[in-house]
Amino acid sequence: MKICYYPGCTLKNHAKNFEDSTICSLNSIGVEVEELSRWNCCGTVFSLTTDDLIHHIAPIRNLIRVKEANYNKVMTVCAMCFNTLKRANERIKSDPESMDILNNFMDREEVQYEGDVQVFHLLEFLKDEIGFENLAKKVVKPLKKLKIASYYGCLLVRPKEIGFDDMENPTILDDLMEILGADSVDFPFKTECCGAYQTVDKPEIIADRTNRILTSAKDRGAQMVVVSCPLCAFNLDQRQKQTVEKYPEFKHIPVLYFTQALAIALGCPEETLRFDLNFIDPKPILKEKGLI
Amino acid sequence: MRINLSRKKIRDSFVDKVQELSGQNLLACYQCGKCSAGCPAVDEMDILPNQIIRFAQLGLKEELLASKAIWICASCLTCNARCPKGINIAEVIEALRQILLRNRKDHLKVEKLSDKEKEEIPPIALICSMRKFTS
Numbered sequence: 001m002k003i004c005y006y007p008g009c010t011l012k013n014h015a016k017n018f019e020d021s022t023i024c025s026l027n028s029i030g031v032e033v034e035e036l037s038r039w040n041c042c043g044t045v046f047s048l049t050t051d052d053l054i055h056h057i058a059p060i061r062n063l064i065r066v067k068e069a070n071y072n073k074v075m076t077v078c079a080m081c082f083n084t085l086k087r088a089n090e091r092i093k094s095d096p097e098s099m100d101i102l103n104n105f106m107d108r109e110e111v112q113y114e115g116d117v118q119v120f121h122l123l124e125f126l127k128d129e130i131g132f133e134n135l136a137k138k139v140v141k142p143l144k145k146l147k148i149a150s151y152y153g154c155l156l157v158r159p160k161e162i163g164f165d166d167m168e169n170p171t172i173l174d175d176l177m178e179i180l181g182a183d184s185v186d187f188p189f190k191t192e193c194c195g196a197y198q199t200v201d202k203p204e205i206i207a208d209r210t211n212r213i214l215t216s217a218k219d220r221g222a223q224m225v226v227v228s229c230p231l232c233a234f235n236l237d238q239r240q241k242q243t244v245e246k247y248p249e250f251k252h253i254p255v256l257y258f259t260q261a262l263a264i265a266l267g268c269p270e271e272t273l274r275f276d277l278n279f280i281d282p283k284p285i286l287k288e289k290g291l292i
Numbered sequence: 293m294r295i296n297l298s299r300k301k302i303r304d305s306f307v308d309k310v311q312e313l314s315g316q317n318l319l320a321c322y323q324c325g326k327c328s329a330g331c332p333a334v335d336e337m338d339i340l341p342n343q344i345i346r347f348a349q350l351g352l353k354e355e356l357l358a359s360k361a362i363w364i365c366a367s368c369l370t371c372n373a374r375c376p377k378g379i380n381i382a383e384v385i386e387a388l389r390q391i392l393l394r395n396r397k398d399h400l401k402v403e404k405l406s407d408k409e410k411e412e413i414p415p416i417a418l419i420c421s422m423r424k425f426t427s
Contacts, residue, residue, distance in 0.1 A: 008416075009415040009416065009419070010414045010415050010416040013414070013415065014414035014415070014416075015414065015416075041415075041419060043419070043423060044416055044419045044420040044423060045367070045420055045423050045424060048314075048367065048380075048382060048383045048386035048387075049313045049314065049383070049386055049387055049390050050312065050313060050314070050315040051312075051313065052390075055423070078416070080416060080420070154368040154369060154370075158368070158369040158370070158372070158373050159369055159372060159373070160373065167373045168373070191370075192332050192370075193332045193333070193366055193368030193370065195333075195366060196366040196367075196368070196417075196420065197366065197417050197420035197421040197424060197425075198364070198366055198421075199413065199417050200400065200405070200409075200413055200417055200418060200421040201400055201405075201421070201425075205333075205336060205364075208335070209332065230414055230416050231414070231416045231417055231420065234413070234414050234416075234417060238412075
């Protein structure tokens with residue numbers, strides 16, 4: 001099986017560990033990944049004002065690239081890219097007038113966009129296309145006795161029409177961690193916003209959120225937290241530096257992309273895990289559990 | 293805070309503009325407060341989400357456009373998910389930010405970020421912040 005993949009900007013630099021672990025995991029279960037050529041930034045956020053059509057151009061252009069590559073579906077792993085691409089697609093699909101305006105604006109494009117590309121997330125693909133029960137059979141290194149808290153954040157689950165799980169109590173990541181052999185730790189802050197882009201000019205707010213979210217996961221016994229968004233990852237992992245400065249009693253906890261946990265369980269080599277990009281080193285706990 | 297109400301403010305085109313940009317019917321709100329109860333950002337807000345809706349209904353343009361709260365909201369959409377009247381509160385707050393941004397009142401001064409910050413902060417955060425905070 002071969003799938004079309006849209007990486008998004010951050011997966012090529014700060015979140016290279018997200019990309020490499022995704023590709024190795026998919027390859028190891030027999031799925032070939034074809035990266036979209038000439039993709040551009042999706043814009044990171046879906047425009048919420050009714051008249052702001054111009055900002056839907058960036059995501060829609062990527063969907064045109066998907067059609068040009070002869071696919072009708074595209075996979076993303078970044079929660080923000082997923083949300084922006086899928087929402088822009090739904091927005092113009094439900095409004096033919098906007099679709100015409102956008103197509104007229106993009107008159108140099110050879111392909112007319114008709115809302116005919118489906119955007120899906122890796123988690124949906126693993127659950128619905130591969131099947132968690134089939135995935136379980138491919139696990140070579142079960143994450144035994146590892147207590148993992150899954151953090152969903154905002155954009156994987158909200159709004160309801162876009163998300164692929166329950167908005168208030170999503171479980172897809174927890175289910176995946178259980179399939180991989182880990183003990184999943186439920187905690188009340190799993191869909192609480194990390195503060196997102198406030199990290200740029202108000203890192204002190206992020207310190208509060210990170211303290212609240214991660215302390216809750218730790219209090220429930222978690223030994224690590226998994227995420228699916230490079231912005232959540234930055235706030236919950238790198239910003240632990242500012243968190244401990246503001247809250248000296250705060251205890252560090254490793255934050256991994258869910259695909260890093262997946263890649264370990266599927267036996268991917270350590271160089272594809274790229275732990276050098278994780279701020280809080282997950283290696284000690286992984287060594288203790290005999291996983292690396 | 294002293295607040296002056298007037299028919300003039302309530303009938304001001306500002307109220308229509310907020311409804312138009314957000315696509316929301318402000319009068320649907322019955323002030324249950326669920327949006328503010330679930331909002332993770334209320335600690336840092338000067339006007340809470342349910343108050344933002346009330347202020348918008350009343351045309352309190354100056355108070356809303358000068359508030360800190362509209363820049364603290366990160367559009368996490370928890371309020372939208374929980375509103376029993378189906379109002380998208382985050383869209384209303386976006387409309388308020390847009391009214392300022394469209395008048396070239398940028399909130400983020402990109403030029404003030406140091407090279408170290410620009411290198412350390414991932415593109416996803418920088419682009420997002422510029423999309424939300426600059427015109």
